[in-house]
Amino acid sequence: MRMSAAVLALSCAAALGACAVNFEDHAPPAPAIDAQGLVDARQGGMAMSVGALGAVSAGYDKKAAPRSYRLPAEGLAKFARSLSALFDGRTAGVPGTEASPAIWSDATGFAARTAQYRDATGALLAAIDAGDDAGIAAALASTKAACKACHDTYRTQ
Numbered sequence: 001m002r003m004s005a006a007v008l009a010l011s012c013a014a015a016l017g018a019c020a021v022n023f024e025d026h027a028p029p030a031p032a033i034d035a036q037g038l039v040d041a042r043q044g045g046m047a048m049s050v051g052a053l054g055a056v057s058a059g060y061d062k063k064a065a066p067r068s069y070r071l072p073a074e075g076l077a078k079f080a081r082s083l084s085a086l087f088d089g090r091t092a093g094v095p096g097t098e099a100s101p102a103i104w105s106d107a108t109g110f111a112a113r114t115a116q117y118r119d120a121t122g123a124l125l126a127a128i129d130a131g132d133d134a135g136i137a138a139a140l141a142s143t144k145a146a147c148k149a150c151h152d153t154y155r156t157q
């Protein structure tokens, strides 16, 4: 006996439906996070940023070869790119954090501050690679301004 096109179409649709249900049944669980570990990573990275920024500033001030202070600048740029992951909403309220709840209640504003910082540290690294003294000076100033702009609103101390 030959199946009609309509019956065939119907059974295909049913099979696809079964497939979709199957996918949902086997959806992977949301990955667990280590909230304390993320808070330690961001506090440690922030603390080390003081030294990294100081090393870049000192190198620039004494007119050292830009490549001699490229590594700390690269660290700042990469750390800047990690901030949205480190400030996962599930880390709110971990004991010892100085992260303001505004980071999550005003996610758009915080994203603007992380983008400002990412752009400033990216420009700093690019200017170092180009050996562009004026560019390094400008990007150092905008990087420091980006630290302060974020802390003013999103850090509690």
Ligand code: HEC
Pocket: 039, 042, 043, 044, 046, 047, 049, 050, 053, 083, 096, 097, 098, 099, 100, 110, 113, 114, 117, 143, 144, 146, 147, 148, 150, 151, 154, 155, 156
């Ligand atoms: C986009 C926002 C943002 C930017 C940009 C930013 N910070 Fe922070 N910083 C924070 C927040 C929020 C905390 C609190 C983190 C916590 O306690 O969980 C913090 C904490 C710190 C701390 C304390 C770390 C500790 O041991 O508890 C230092 C030091 C610091 N930042 C330095 C800097 C420096 C230097 C820069 C720039 C080179 C910078 N930050 C850029 C948001 C920012």
